[in-house]
Amino acid sequence: MSTETVKMNGLQAINAALMEAMEADPKVLVLGEDIADREGGGVVGVTRGLSTKFGDMRVRSTPIAEQAIMGAAIGAAMAGYKPVAEIMLMNFTTVAMDMIVNHAAKLRFMSGGQSQVPLVIRTLTGAGNQTAGQHADFYEAWFCHTAGIKVVIPWTPADFKGLYLSAIQDPDPVIIVESGKTLFVPMDTPVNQGPIPLGKANVVAPGTDITILSYGQMMFTVMEAVGQLAEAGISAEVIDLRTISPWDKETVLASAEKTGRLLVVHEAGKNFGPGAEIAATVQETLFGKLKAPVGRLGAPYCSVPFAKKLEDAFLVQPPAIIAEAKRLAAMG
Amino acid sequence: MSTETVKMNGLQAINAALMEAMEADPKVLVLGEDIADREGGGVVGVTRGLSTKFGDMRVRSTPIAEQAIMGAAIGAAMAGYKPVAEIMLMNFTTVAMDMIVNHAAKLRFMSGGQSQVPLVIRTLTGAGNQTAGQHADFYEAWFCHTAGIKVVIPWTPADFKGLYLSAIQDPDPVIIVESGKTLFVPMDTPVNQGPIPLGKANVVAPGTDITILSYGQMMFTVMEAVGQLAEAGISAEVIDLRTISPWDKETVLASAEKTGRLLVVHEAGKNFGPGAEIAATVQETLFGKLKAPVGRLGAPYCSVPFAKKLEDAFLVQPPAIIAEAKRLAAMG
Amino acid sequence: MTDTLTNRAVPDAATQLDIYRRMIRIERNDDATRTQIRRGRITAPYYSARGQECIPSAISVLLNDDDKICTIYRGIHDMVAKDMPLRPLWAEICGRVDGTCKGKGGPMHLTHPETGVMVTTGIVGSSMPIANGFAWAALLDGTKQVTVAYFGDGASNIGAFHEALNLASVWKLPVIFVCQNNGFAEHTRYENGTSVDQISKRAIGYGMPGYTVDGNDPLDVYAHAHAAIERARSGEGPTLLECKTFRFMGHVFGDADGYMTKEEKAEAMADDPLPKFRQKLIDSGVATADQIDEMTAKAEAEVNDAIEFAMSCEYPSDDELRRDVFAEEIPA
């Protein structure tokens, strides 16, 4: 494989992954609101060109009916297809939770392995665009807590391409969360990016003083903070978790043991958030081996606010990461 | 107030609470599937007698339509009423998540405090009756992670009465989970049981070697285990958390600091479960002060199975609690 | 206002007999199930369809093995009508590893793809959106397969019904939506939950044909199912069939029936489809009483064999909790 790279953004990478997957496997389907070219190829254009190339039967726009979307995806998956279903925004998964949780995630188990539900749910979310309380929530913790569905939140375009290729061929349901900025920021991406296995974290920067773990668009914030920490003489090892469930315990534990400190940062609410599971596991496995408690940063306990000023205060920002990393680094 | 007690079960206690609350406050309403006496006063009889006493307009049976149920409750609450809405089983909250999460929990915040949504959601769940994968899940972690709604899971009839009385008068949405056995096991209950504040844990047994925290029907299992631990010479302090969000950090931290060890036990899945938040908070606050890592026991990562044998293996049983408590007690 | 069928297909003698064969197989199976529960040999909740035998029987004679059904907790009659073998069925409801779902699903969640029993859901309304997915797959496969979605009258009031029927119509899917209207939803009388006198009228809102059928008359069900299946196979899209019937055993086995009058129940039971059709077959010379008795004995023998088989099977091993969560086994 060539190691040539091009600049592309997440949107282009997902589009390329869907194109390749549909080309290679006639069982791959795409459905969702406005996703066909007749409707403009998706509200932000992720699915542009697919229906023109693969036809209206494999790439179907739907009514506004998330239960119907997920139901159609589940049935088609059980019949041998590999549907990629879009739930436009993560807050709208709330109207499809029965289909996702009681059915997609459970039918393999409840049928004793007779039913396979190899589908992918694509959904977009994230604060930062003043869309307020019903359009920007991160609910990955709900799905991580639900047995039978995998949860993926990529950061880079290369990961989007590689993780989508894997998720589509995965025999089980996978929800992939596209977080705002990750769709639009161009990055160097291998031209021939192939599948990247689910469940593997990526150590994006080595470090010695503290491990900082994050995923999705929050990685941009973390990278900014890490640069400033380096200037302050603190060497952070940065982990992009990529798959939140099942998560890569091995990589995370090895890094936390090495640096002796772990800080988990996510955009989801801190209370009962994904970071709690990571902290709980790490404190147990590395009991007595850490120099500081596992730190967590996440959204405060409130809805996403509208006003830009409040939205900025709501989101974890570099100074908060820096302060917390320094506090932990000073311990032990 | 008299300290006289009677034997009653949770079902009777909730019924008494609803009776008292409706009697005292004409704004209290009850709605849900089959809840009126015409339909038998609820599938297990919790609401029996209410419609006969308070009439069909305040106690309304509904179609099978959980979004409509929650919507009606939200609107009525905003108009000044205090509806108690039944979602028959916790798995059916999945069809009403938009109403609960995007609306009931958020409207006060999103309206800048103009909207009040003082409603109570009653829901039943729990494994043990071979109802399999779609009728027995504990999803309290989802609601704990959602800002703006309180989560209560009582164990004793006295707590049911007291916590219901408080929840109904609480100015914010509260979800109360009735877990199978807690409805049916009679216990001594003060005749005049009054309101019990939300957010306060109950130290049900003092101990010195380890703190064991649980709630809901799992408390029966914990109490069984604790008896056997005592025989084995391990003194466990037992906390019934009662309110899972917001939880009583003060009581839990004080106890964990005193005993130096904490074991959290719940029926919900262990992965990304409520215990993770408790463990994450405790390891941080009591870093260096604990004799052992915070232990967690919860359901394995799978759906609730049907076969009795599997259901027994799925549920946390006394031997698992005893083993884990002994392991932790042997540390430090 | 509901549609009227002009061209009524009539089943020939062999087909009529085949309908009766299915009906008596259902009835004998149901009777045996209740007996086994009464004797304490089965411990699960059971939703008898006694009284509703005619509906799936008159439909299933028109279906092939590769035609699919999605049904509900009250659905064992639908499976037996579809000629699902009774041994794996009984092993499942007895929670044995040789059950069709290895004992993980139980009586509310049977699956048997070989005979087209694809999904059995415990969530009201959820059979319909998933049925659409199988129908979409059939269109993609270019087969003439149809999918039948069974559901109750109460289920016609939930959101999933609406979303599924609309999508099926817009996409012209080969689905038949069969409402088994037994006049009650748990304890709620039809008219107290449903705003229209005939559910078939709702078809108008989806631009599809809708028929109200005598669900206790095999010839009426057959004629309408024939039209609906023809329509689906020829690519014209879905149909809504409302089949009026009654459940003789209440909602769940052991149910008190206090929500209906004795007279009402007696009247409904006088319309028992089984003796009525038996007499008709004899009167019209399709079969002799002896032939029918032989058929009945055969059904009974098959049921008894299945019970014996089931009771001799092993219980699933606890390792099953780690299997079928994902395709890959969860490590111990």
Next chain:
Amino acid sequence: MTDTLTNRAVPDAATQLDIYRRMIRIERNDDATRTQIRRGRITAPYYSARGQECIPSAISVLLNDDDKICTIYRGIHDMVAKDMPLRPLWAEICGRVDGTCKGKGGPMHLTHPETGVMVTTGIVGSSMPIANGFAWAALLDGTKQVTVAYFGDGASNIGAFHEALNLASVWKLPVIFVCQNNGFAEHTRYENGTSVDQISKRAIGYGMPGYTVDGNDPLDVYAHAHAAIERARSGEGPTLLECKTFRFMGHVFGDADGYMTKEEKAEAMADDPLPKFRQKLIDSGVATADQIDEMTAKAEAEVNDAIEFAMSCEYPSDDELRRDVFAEEIPA
């Protein structure tokens, strides 16, 4: 098949003028909003209702301040028609603390109980179930208040619509369900998402009257709204009004409109309700051009005043993230 009104109420001259006053107030306000966005003074997503002014205006002249509306992201015209004051409206869409929601809700989520603007939701379909709750409260209060639930054509395909209309009919609630059918749901053409040629026909399935109305003709909207409101106030129950119209500015401000033809758009815009009604008022002698121009100038002045006011207001303090989550402030 849809219902036809026999007794058509006609607004008197003053009422006609009042309708126009509301329409021009909406139009001036919308125009100013788009200008402010273009100038970068507002940064939020904006869903213009330009073209739909007539619908809420002709309805709102029939409503009192204590009659309630529940509306959607595309709903500022509904609020302005209900005579919500513009200063708190503008302060809100500018994210200021003097906004009606303290800047926490923004343009998709305005609330103003004093003028009956109770809920503005960003979730398609969710205005309807909540409207039922206000209507139930009105019945309990014994007032003659009505609640109007506004929603789009696309929203008529989601489950919440179905559940809400059924419940409202069974409970005979004083609600008017007003579908503003602008022919598109985001980029999806009506017929590609909706299976029936007239949404009003769905009323048949709920046993309620359903009318298709020319949403650009104030007299037609008025007549039908009058009948629906009378029906609601007299305790007879809900009505479904489908008002056909068009949105001139696409789905969201900045939208490319590529999913419709130029001719189609031009034709729709030729039916602009504003100049048409203006001419009619002049031709019929209800008002002179001068009077109307004065009305327009007044509306414009009010809008300009509101903008000035809003721009001079403070931003909310970060403490607001801890307020209005619950009635009690979250401790820092």
